Every structure is written in structure tokens, then in C-alpha cells.
Amino acid sequence: MSDAAVTSGRDLRDTALPDGELHARLSRTWGTGKGLIARLSTVDHKIIGRRYLITAFVFLLLGGALAAAMRIQLARPGNQVLGPDAYNQLFTMHGTTMMFLFAVPVMEAVGVYLVPLMVGTRNIAFPRLNAFSYWTYLFGGIFIWTAFALKVGPDVGWFAYVPLSGPQYGVGKRPDVWAQMITFTEVSALAVAVEIIVTTFKQRAPGMTLDRIPLFVWAMLVTSFAIVFSMPAIVIASTTLILDRLIGTHFYNAAEGGDSLLYQHLFWFFGHPEVYIIFLPATGMVSMIVATFARRPAFGYIPLVLSLIAIGFLSFGLWVHHMFATGLPQLGMSFFTANSMLIAIPNGVQIFCWIATLWGGRPVFRTPLLFVLGFFFIFVIGGLSGIMLASVPIDLQVHDTYFVVAHFHYVLIGGAVFPLLGAVYYWFPKLTGRMMSEAMGRWNFWLAFVGFNLAFFPMHILGLQGMPRRVYTYGPEMGWANLNLLATVGAVILALSFLLFVWNVFSSVRGGAIAGDNPWDAGTLEWATASPPPPQNFDRIPLVTSREPLWAERGAMPVVGGLTVDDRQVLVTTVTDARAELRESSPEPSIWPFLASVALTVLFVGSIFTPWAVVWGAVPVGVALLGWFWPKGDVEDEG
């Protein structure tokens, strides 16, 4: 950073310019142009993050509509609204949409948007890969929903157990569509995970040592590692499933030495960390919101970080608790019982730390905090019922019943969607520059809270009363009618709360109160820039001196200088101490990631019809990648 400032030519540095001019020039350098091509080419993490968010919420609404249809079918015994074929497609699409097209992408979306802002850099690492990951995710989602509209919706459940999803019993292309959609989301999730890891490790603002990283960024980092280590398992599971189905391999054919349980092991080796991939970012959001509204730093930063890491590790040792009824050896199952219970310790530590943060202060009860309090109530129930499921004997009764349905909705809606809604209320001003309506927010919260508990609490009891999950109907003699009706009423209220949320978003985007840079008086770096942030995020890169720089440095943030102004340059810092290391150019916008994603989509979709699509489809993918990486002799290519 000691380079002498050069005032003209390519090497114009930010130290040489006054604030106003610097802002304008950086905005020009980092901005996204107008027109369709420019929009498709953008590599701005904020634009891509926003697209990710909106797309994920659209899928949430679609998945929610399916859930509403299912609840209507189950409201009365022997209902005829949906037949078994439609119902099976609906619950499969609901689960698949919520897990793969909403929950994971939405958390990634928040990460893509916020992590670069929170660590004080100008763009995410590998921004073109980021664009590519969004397009791939979008096309995967469109693919499976188009198939659903064409009556090719998968009907084998969101975990598609073989042999039901295998070549003999999974008739038509339905399971292929499911398995290939997984491939799309695998690709995009892995890409985002790599970007977030590298951004967190190498692009932090100078001075942001490991123990000054905001907790949300820590959560995203652990999540990203969990993605990197768990996704390969589902890559193998979905690919071998497709191979079995389309070219007649025998991975899961017991008669030829295959094993259908192998699929379950692979799936859940991914599937259980998946739950934490969804949940950990939410805990990061909770940590941020709690600290801001308790108006103090989060209590127990180190224990919270260690808990995140511990959960990340332990989440890989739990998968067999999804398979307690498959006849595995007893002692082996006990190991997984112990491990599943063990994860209650770091989760407990997190909860205790949050309560300790709130304790003894004057919490500010705004909508984000309300959602976090709702999270406490619901998630603790879900976590505790999870302890029941960790026990082999109890699981033998409640496994695959509505008790489990209740449990994972408590964990996922309570543990992830409530914090997420809180996070939307919390960071909405940063995204749009306007506040969301507080009055509507309170209605939103209470409707969601009451509706959720009405809808899902009765399911615990239904499960104990013998109602298996994934049944499209039940007889009046089973005695499940009243609780099911209650659950449907709750689902309607929950649906209303989401409509209110959507309305609040739409009306606030246009008419919300102007927010200003830091409406909540929060302490982390994302609030140090304008709302919404300019394309370059920060005019001058902040110098971080504490965990909550905005609280520590009231008024004037120290900054570092020396980055060039007329091309895209980010500051690379060391992994542990975040000492400035070098200036690195960040890629320019490019249409190639979009084209590569289109080519990949053709390959993926074609390959479920003919294996030759893999061969011929590889050509356009190769061309697109060549275009993407072709050296252009500009500053970006310099080593």
C-alpha cells in the first residue's frame, strides 16, 4: 500500500481522489451496464444475490402452494380433491422445491449478498462463477417445474429411495427429472460454497483477523465447508441412480450384488449435513440480529464460533438416524444415537449464548427480534423432538410418521425460515434503502407464529396416533380427522402470513420509509456503506479494528488506500491476520457464464433422454468454457 499515488492513466489510485469523484469513478468501473446483454453478463454479487433471493422466494411460494393443496386434501378423511398420483407428485415437488430450490439457495443468496459487504470487499471471489451458479440454479428450477407442468413431476419422495425410484418401479422420466435437478443444484451450491470460502479467507478487509469475522460470515464459512464435503455424496447418489435407470448399471440392484441401502447411506451422508447447511446460516442471522437488538456484542463469540464448527463436524456423523428401521447392527446404531444426542451440546451452547446476550439489557422489540424470539420457541421444540428421534427405540415408533413431519418442520421453519424472515426485515433496508412496515411486520410475525404452531404441533400427536407420512388419504375410522382439520386451519393462517409478507415487501420497496446507511445502529461492516450499496460496495476499503467496527469507531472509520480506480481491483489479505497481501483484479462482466450455463442445461436435460447428449452436449459446454477463460490480454490476465 506504500506505492506512490499515480494520478493519471491506468494506474490511478483511490488515494489521489476526493470522496465525491472517487465514488463516481468507482461506480463507473464496477457498475453494471444497461441493456439485456449487460444484465445477463453482470458479475456484481449484489445483483446476483438479489436475483438468487427473489428466485428462491418464488420457489418458496410455489412450494407453499403445493403444501396448501396437500393440507386441503388431508383436511377430511377420504377427501377426493387430489388423487394418489397427483398427491405423490405434489409432496415430492414440495419437498424437493423447499430443500433444493428454496432452503439451500436462499441461504446461499443471503451469503452471496452479505458476505462481501460484511468482510469489506468489493465483490465476491470468482464473480463469474457466481453468475454461472445462479443461472444453473435457475435453469434447474425451471426444468423441474416445467416437467411437473407436463405431468412428468417426480413422484418418489424428495429422497427418492431405490428401488421405488429405480429403473423397474420408477416409471417414465419422473425420477430422472428429480435426479437431474439435483445435479443442477449440486453444481450451483458447490460453486457458491467455493466463492464464499475464498472470499472469507482471502478478501477480508485489513485488520479483520479470524476472531473479528462477523458471526454470520463464520456461519456461512462452516456451511460452505459442509457443502463442499457433503455434496459429493449426493453427486454420487443421483448420478448412480441415473446410470441405473438409463444405461442399466447395477449399483442398487440386490440381485446383481448392488444394494438399495447403499443409496440411503449416500443420500443421508449428504442429507443430514444438508439440514445444517440450511440451519447454520440461520444461526448466523440470529447471532447478528440478537446482538443488534440487544444493543451489545454477542455474548460468547468464541463459544459461538466453536459451536458452529463443532456442529459442522458432528453433522457428518448423524446420517444413520434416518435409517434406524432398516435393520442395521444394533451397536452401530447406538453410536449414531450418541452422536445425534451429542450435537445437542453445541446447539445448546448457542442458545445459552443468545439468551445471555439478551440477559440484563434492554432489548429493542422490532420485527426482526420478534422473528428471532419465535425462532427460539419453535426451534427449541424441534431440537428437543430431535433428541427423541435420536433414540433408536423411540425412532422405531415415530420414524416416517407425522411426528417426523412435525419435527422437521419445527426445525426447518422454526430454525431457518423464522430467522430468514427476521433477516429479511433486518437487511431489507440495506438491500433497498427503505424500511419494511413495522405494523405489517408484527401482524406477519404473529400470524406466522400462530399459524405455524396450529399447523404443525398437532402433527406430533397424529404421528403418535399412527398416521404415517406421505399418505394421500386416511379412513374416518382412524380418528385423525380433527387434528388434521386443525392443521389445515393452521396452514391457511400460515399461508396468509406469507401473503402479508409478500405484500409488505412489495409495498415497502416503493413506499417504505427511507432507511439511511445504518437504520438499526448495528455494528458490522455491511452498515458502513450506503443503502443500497453502490456497485463498488465501499469507496474506500475500511480498516477493521474490532469485531463491531461501527460501534468502536463512531464517526470516522479508518480506511486503507492504494487500490486502482479505473479497473476492478480488490485487496487480498492473509488468511488468519488479514494483513494486506496484494492487489488482485476482479473479473469484468462476461456473457460466457450465462452461455456456459445454457450449454450445461442442454447437456443435463438431454442426457436423461439419450446418453449421447453427454458426448455432443459437451461440445457447446467446452466452447462456452473456452470463451469464458480465453486470455484477452487485459489487466485481468496478469498473474
Added chain:
Amino acid sequence: MRAALILLAALALAACQREERSYRSDPAATESDEKVALVPLFPGPSTPTSSISGKGKEFEANAYHLSQGKTLYTWFNCVGCHANGGGGSGPPLMDDVWVYGGSIENIVHTIREGRPNGMPSFRGKIPDEQIWQIAAYVRSMSGNVPKDAAPGRNDTMHPHPAENRTPTFPPVPGGNTPQ
């Protein structure tokens, strides 16, 4: 753009035909009368009258029917004589030689009415729709149905390439007449 739309429409159409599932057949409307020649040889100057209901296409292009046919092929012990298509005491079904015609209508006739030298008549024993399903599946054994609708491999020992991977052997016209 237009090309993409047309492609999409074509895909949609194919998807509907392939994925349609009609579980409840209409028992009163079964046993369509198919008039179809067994062999390309016939006496006299005029060809025999043939009338085909077109039902065959519907069954051959539909994944559900093919899959049901495959199940029924095992359940009704077709395997007993024809093995997994390679033939035993009955003729093979995965080649291009068809003594009594290789169209789906011919095969439906063969199952329904029986043939000399051992093929029993299943009229009244197998509901007509299931006969069509089995016939469609038999066509898939020699690769004569759309590959994207044909069944995949069985969850059993591996007797032959999966129907969706099997090479196509079109029935040879006249190749099956006694020489």
C-alpha cells in the same frame, strides 16, 4: 426463439404421450377388432383387407403401459416358455423373426387367440388391456418402441440388455415365412 418454442411443444407432446397413466380401463370398450395380415404372402391379386385401430401406438409409446407389460410378462409366466426373450420351448422374442407377425396387433392376436404348437389362448384369462400392455412390452424386447418410454433394467439377475438400451431389430417382412 420460435424454434425453441416448437421444440418445447414437441417435447411437451411426447411427454404427455409417454407419461400418461390411465389406471382405470373401461371394461365394456375393450377387445378392439384388429384385422392385420400375418405374413406378406397372400394368394390372388388383391391384398387382404386390414384395419388397425391405432391403439397399438398409444401402448407402445407409453412408459406406464410398457412397465405394466413387463411386470405382467413375469407374473403370467411368459418366461416359462420364452425365457427373458431368448426363447425356450417357445420362440425368442428379442430378434427380428416373427412367425405370426411382429406388429403389436399381431402379437395381441397371438396372445389372445393362441397359436399352434404350444402358445395357449389367453382370451378371457387376461383382460384385454393387459394383453395390449404385454404385447407392447414384447415389442420393446426387440427395441421396437421409443427408447425414452421403454423400461430400464430389472431389479433381478441380468438376463439381457435393458429394454431402453437394447438394439432395434425391426420385424423382417417375409423373413419369417417358412422358406
Added chain:
Amino acid sequence: MTGRPHARAALAVLAFAAILGGCQGWQSALDPQGPQARELAWLFWMFLAVLTAIFVAVMIALALALIPRGPPRDDPLAVDPRSERRKNFVVAGLAVATGVTVLVLTGFSYVSQRNLFRVEEEAVIVRVTGHQWWWEVRYEEPDASRTFTTANEIHVPVGKPVKVKLNSADVIHSFWLPNLMGKMDLIPGQENDIRFVAERPGLYRGQCAEFCGLQHARMGLLVVAEEEGAFNRWRDAQIAPAETPTEPERITGQQAFLSRPCVMCHTVRGTGAGGKVAPDLTHIGSRRHLAASTLPMSRGNLAAWIVDPHGIKPGVNMPTIKLDPDDINAIAAYLEGLK
């Protein structure tokens, strides 16, 4: 806001208890009818009590934490180091307490698991094979002439240990009798087993718990627990071949049955019907339900089922067959008489 979570928690617990109080069902984990199910229910209630206590404690702590205390925080960074140290101890203590609690719960779970899977000399061995969407039930005896097959209904002698061997003919199913025992999967290419004892005579319903395709919802089964004498009489009756009908209508019915597609799939021992892919009908009239616990057994329901199986259970493998109304009634009469 203050205190609300607490009140909510108490309400929730009360509501839970109230609803559970009224839980008696023929397919309910909360109405145990055998030692295995009681072990499971005991463990469940024990866990529920401990975990409810934890939940209430956490909610109380949360409610207390929300009480505004101290001066307004103008400087968020001004935290009192003394209270931070206190909190450190409390959080560390709670973490240790959490560890101890889960350790103890794991211990209880493990002991329970051992009790549950303790192997006792079984009095009856039943082999259950899962099919899409019904249960094939085979009673195995060393004396081959005393083995027999039935479907969807398992009779067991009261107080005697029963071993159920489980496997599948097609996809994965799960055998679940909530009143008697937990569940166990039926997996192709693998044999699992499950043991239970029914302590009281009665009817216990079970259901497939692993999603197995279109009609997963209608794959029920019934366990009939009866005194040993009654069980032995039932078994002897099941071993015997079907009676030859004597009434004219049933004779017509038998002839119609044997000359129709029925025989391609169904077996009636003692007649020419020998199909192996659908439920054995030798003594169907003695069963309480039809179509895997979908309909109660009656002549009317038999006829309705034969006329339009897909209207009742869409997608079932039983085809719709062209039959005269007279034949339908006669076949229904014949089957109903197969006691």
C-alpha cells in the same frame, strides 16, 4: 412481550397433555398392548417429561432475559466485565448440564434398545413379504404340510412371542404395528426381523410406513390376537384347503371364478386357481378386511371391489374385468363363503 413465551409454553404443555389423554386407538403408539410397545411408550414419556422440563426452563430463561434492566445502552460496547464473567460460568455450567442430560438419555435409550431386541424363543414364526400394496403372510413350521399362506391379516396367540421375518418382493416397505412394536423396513435382497408379544386379545391395526408408491396410503394390515385355543383352531382352518361349495349360487360363483382372469393371479387352495402374484384367497371369507384394510369384509364390498377396484384404490394391480352382474354376485358369494 415479557413472560409471554412462558405462558405459551405452559399452554402448549397443557394442550399436549389434554389431547394425549384421550388417545386410545387401534393404531396408536400411545396405547401399548405388549411389553415391547410398553417399553417404547415408557421411554417416550420419560424423554417427553425430561425434554418438556428443559423446554420450559429455556423459555423461562428467555422470558427473564427479555425483562428490560439497567440503563439504556448508549454505547453498545460498554459491557460490565463482572456480569460477563458470571454469564461465562452459567453458560459453561449449562453446557455441562446439557452434556450430562444427553448422556443419561443416551444410556436410557441404549438399555431400552437392548430390552427391545432381546431374543426370546418364539412360539410363532411369520414371514411377511411386502408387495405393492398388500402384505403376503406365510406361517412357517418345520412340518411343511402345516405351512400356509394368507394375506393382510396376522393372527397371533396372546402372550406368546412372535417373530416376524420381513422381506420385500418389490420396493421398500415398512412394517409397523404401533400398539405392539415399532417399525422395521422390508427391503428387497435383505431379511429383517421383528419380535413382539400381544398381551391382550384384540385387533391391532398396522400400516406400511415407508413410502412405497401410488397406494402407500392404503396398505394396512390387521393383527388379531386371540387365546391359544382360538388361534390353533384358526390355524387348522387356514391350513385346510378351501371347502367345495354346495349352494347353487356359490357353485356358479366358483365356476365363474375359475374360468375368469382371477386365476391368473390368485390362489384358492383345493381348486385349479394357482396364481402367485396376488393375495391368497383360500380363506378370504374369514378375514375381516379386503384390499389391505381398505374395506370391511362383506359380500357387497367384495362385489364392489371386483366391479371397480380402481374406483376404490386407484392404480392397484387388480385389473378391471368385464363381468356380467350375475357373475359378480355369484363370485362375491363364493368368496365370502371361503371361511
